Amino acid sequence: MSSVTGNKIKISVFGESHGEAIGCVIDGLPAGYEIDFEKIKKEMKRRAPGNDIASTPRKEKDEPHIISGLLGGKTTGAPLAMIIENTNVKSGDYENVMTVPRPSHSDYTAYVKYGGNNDIRGGGHFSGRLTAPLVFAGAVAKQLLETRGIYVGAHIKKIGAVNDEAFDYNNIDKYQLCEITSKAFPLINSENEVKMRSEIEKYRCEGDSVGGVIECAAVGIPAGIGGNMFDTLESSLSSLLFAIPAVKGVEFGLGFGFASKCASDVNDGYEVKDGKISLLSNNNGGILGGISNGAPIVLSVAIKPTPSISKPQKSVNLKTLENETIEIKGRHDPCIVPRAVPVVEAAVATVLLDSII
Amino acid sequence: MSSVTGNKIKISVFGESHGEAIGCVIDGLPAGYEIDFEKIKKEMKRRAPGNDIASTPRKEKDEPHIISGLLGGKTTGAPLAMIIENTNVKSGDYENVMTVPRPSHSDYTAYVKYGGNNDIRGGGHFSGRLTAPLVFAGAVAKQLLETRGIYVGAHIKKIGAVNDEAFDYNNIDKYQLCEITSKAFPLINSENEVKMRSEIEKYRCEGDSVGGVIECAAVGIPAGIGGNMFDTLESSLSSLLFAIPAVKGVEFGLGFGFASKCASDVNDGYEVKDGKISLLSNNNGGILGGISNGAPIVLSVAIKPTPSISKPQKSVNLKTLENETIEIKGRHDPCIVPRAVPVVEAAVATVLLDSII
Amino acid sequence: MSSVTGNKIKISVFGESHGEAIGCVIDGLPAGYEIDFEKIKKEMKRRAPGNDIASTPRKEKDEPHIISGLLGGKTTGAPLAMIIENTNVKSGDYENVMTVPRPSHSDYTAYVKYGGNNDIRGGGHFSGRLTAPLVFAGAVAKQLLETRGIYVGAHIKKIGAVNDEAFDYNNIDKYQLCEITSKAFPLINSENEVKMRSEIEKYRCEGDSVGGVIECAAVGIPAGIGGNMFDTLESSLSSLLFAIPAVKGVEFGLGFGFASKCASDVNDGYEVKDGKISLLSNNNGGILGGISNGAPIVLSVAIKPTPSISKPQKSVNLKTLENETIEIKGRHDPCIVPRAVPVVEAAVATVLLDSII
């Protein structure tokens, strides 16, 4: 039961979807770093609803307001606290959730865990809206990483039956990552956009939703970062990635693709180039023995279809213990994958900064 | 850089593959529980090398010796410390590793991180042998879980091109799990054994190795276990699973399969049966919002091919900074998947006990 | 560098003395507890400046504003976030601190640690004002403890040369604690108030300040609470008590008084009374082997004189590296001890709740 994460940099997230505000406290940031708020707002906007036809029409400005930890635009070393007011709240839409849990949502498990005391309006503290503070923290982390030459970027790898190209593990650089993260609909090959959008549109029209995969890369991480045994980079990255609602799978490099491979095909050999050691391939996604090997870190994340759909679904009444059919009204994303892209980047950036500092 | 894991139950693992001994300290176990050592030895044997034609011929008895924390066969509440002597050590086999890192192993990253001071004999502290203490801890956890009606079991889901059946998410029970874990080669459908063994044999003959997937389930977990936000069951489970060497992917329920699905097909509805709420399907693998929903927990883990193969591979000499070709001699598993099955179970049992206590 | 504390209940404190606001996030509170805000305001007021002639004339309403974690007045299980606006800020008073560190303050050490980037207005994040969120957290903890029959209260044991009576370790009860905590100037024997106040007044007139001792007790804690080895109740209590600015000593029961005693005089024997085991004396302050023994927990805390005084003091100019004399203007407490009483109680309540939950 913990909304606090991190070792050297601790992030504490608070708030509910339909409460007064959401926010976070970031403790342990080094002092003296100038924060570029335009960059932060840009990241926040990438995640915010209502920016794209493919997302929920609910609009939130997601304007982060700094309460502490900054002086003259620079970090002070004290906790950086930030809140975002919830401006566009229509609680009426969710009133029935209290008694009839939405399938594949946290409604039922939260009800059991908190004895019915949790705020269920809009998912409360479990809402995807709570990823906004994480994106804020990630945007700060990205800036600090960039001063060290580390860049993080992600793209939509798959939605439903439509795939984008995958990263070429061996040839990712910061320019490619910057280009991708600047796209409204982040794909490696933008020619896939039309097909993907129409895939989403198809499910929206049916009152349904669809899942996907996000692929994320980070370049510039020197070899030797991360811990052994229980503190592997894979452990800390996956731990925070699985904190993102709807994430149901995480893999590094070839990931599940390793299962049908032999070592002689996928082992990453070494060579000396210009007096430096580098890898001949990057099937391990930049991590060996839990520690970075200097190659780009590459990982993929599976996102399940948004469970809120308007089609009728079977549920139960928690009060009367009778079977019920539920049709979820309100403003929902037919596909959360595009908006989850900056959240995945934020999680990765946050963990990398914590590991490298 | 941490060999300590857990919140309420803290496990500290120590030792090197070719050192004097390996072991662990388990802190926080409740007092007064009788430990059945026959069961523990059975679990240890499942992981130990040399038990099966498909594994390395190196033989280790892996006899756990208790140093503290038990009195009259019962836990005392004080730390349970255990060591396993390394009896069958042939360090000569690994002498060349110091200068030429084995591809896809931790050799290079550990070299960078520890400045060449780490024990590289047999992989040192990074060796798969260090999973033996985890299996011990898991065996203890399993016993405590079973007193609460919770059972954990795993099977080989895939090796190379050969698949076993998957768990029927909705119909797993403790009898099925007990049956599977008692098999020397754990499959749901034992008719797949011949094909899988010949798949492994094929790679062994070529001096190569092959990867696979392990699927693990846990039954009997009541709804309401696990935390929200950063302490989701998926976060803690994946974090420990990625601490197992060779694990490169973790997914829950449908996992990456969600990517091509629509919500109306995969949302898990509810029904009332015998006055109790239960799920109509279990595509989420028993976890919603990071919290158990009462259905079996089901997850899959991707295992990469053992990187140690006798085929020639490209590497570098860390001292001379020249390219080299490496052929790894010694005793290696052509497929680590069968021996990793009890390790995956141990990781799952350990996390579940820590979450439920 | 951490403003997060606690195990099961994690408290994250943020803000600076002269920033926009201060506050805290409390994570891990059990769901369904009704919070009485009148009680919280009462506790906040006990600490707030300007309530008593003996404190600084700076007035702050210290009105806690809840942002999340409450619904219908009850805890939801989600993080309870609270902010207090800084309304009465006169930064001009502190302008010189940047270059000339105030003796015995954190100015110099924070300057070194944060490279001069920390907010030094009013002490910034190091200000005693940051104990307000702790008092808030303590007030919440007290309410939850009281539902379990546990009560915490403290009094001024000593200021300068004037002493109050000490607790009679063996005869403290909740009525005595409630009576003491309701006093504006908390003493066991209120006849000492005049003498203590004139002691403080003496130092104020001289532009000086004076130290003291606070004694705190907690009743109703059952035997068996706390951990062994590194998690002793004394460890966790002292750890949080030393987080209060100006605290320089912590002792349990006889504490430093044990040094000149023999065991036969101070060992706490047992007796059976009404079929129950109780202690014949309580020199150990209710804790043995780090674990509560059922007797009241009693501890004392040494508070140093407020370092901000108007008398001239020797300091240095951090920029020119020349010696300087500093005279601190502004609004300061000639004795912080009375206002520190509810802070000590809050720290004790917070730790006890975390240990008992």
Add this chain to the structure above:
Amino acid sequence: MSSVTGNKIKISVFGESHGEAIGCVIDGLPAGYEIDFEKIKKEMKRRAPGNDIASTPRKEKDEPHIISGLLGGKTTGAPLAMIIENTNVKSGDYENVMTVPRPSHSDYTAYVKYGGNNDIRGGGHFSGRLTAPLVFAGAVAKQLLETRGIYVGAHIKKIGAVNDEAFDYNNIDKYQLCEITSKAFPLINSENEVKMRSEIEKYRCEGDSVGGVIECAAVGIPAGIGGNMFDTLESSLSSLLFAIPAVKGVEFGLGFGFASKCASDVNDGYEVKDGKISLLSNNNGGILGGISNGAPIVLSVAIKPTPSISKPQKSVNLKTLENETIEIKGRHDPCIVPRAVPVVEAAVATVLLDSII
């Protein structure tokens, strides 16, 4: 319930007084440090029983045996595991403790907490013997600190009615600390030894025991070490010091002496000397705002009289719930203070290394 301590360097202690062995696992040590075992044995011997007429006649060689984490005498970066066999165990001496708890010991509280399952022979995991692994960890920490010019040393400040001189806070250097720690009976003024020994002897003859105070100093710590708010150096130091059995008070610098002082007398002013900032006095014991100020760290620790005495004491029978009188036979220290000196140093060294690394 945790026998694990530390942030970057985690120490896990295990074992029982009359079990097979005791030991510890130290995780997070930097790689490549040569460990001098003669120095470690010297520290272990300072704490070991039977070395001095003033301590218990029980003899234990306390020979630390390294299991892992060292190669060629150097740290590898992997966990350093160490065990000490218990060679001189006479469990018969303690057989009655099971039913009649020894006053002021952990017997009763451990009985309640562990439901009577804890190992009570010789105090089990609560025994002072478990400070041996801490002394080992401290000896390792001291060596690493000394490579950075940091030295730790302590002396007996008081036993019963006899006092040693206190450290001259402003004039401590590494030569004084090395001299003191090399003494068999560590005093600043060795002329006090005869009086102190006769004080101890007096209580021994009466079958009683006596308490005392240990004063510890550390020199060479640069300004800027330690954290703000909840991670103050005082918090981490006191937390580990209170984990030492019999410690009932901790104070920094003047500590409780501050209570009767005014700021103008005790504030530590600054001056510039040889172009560097230094302190004019050190009443704060080297810590301001929780962070080191560059002056020596000075702290005192109160030790209660060893509770095991042969005089008759009032206790109860836990089984029959009747009052009983207990006379404790066996080998006990009439004064634990001399043997606790290296333990206090070890705790301080351990925390400083963890803070500085």
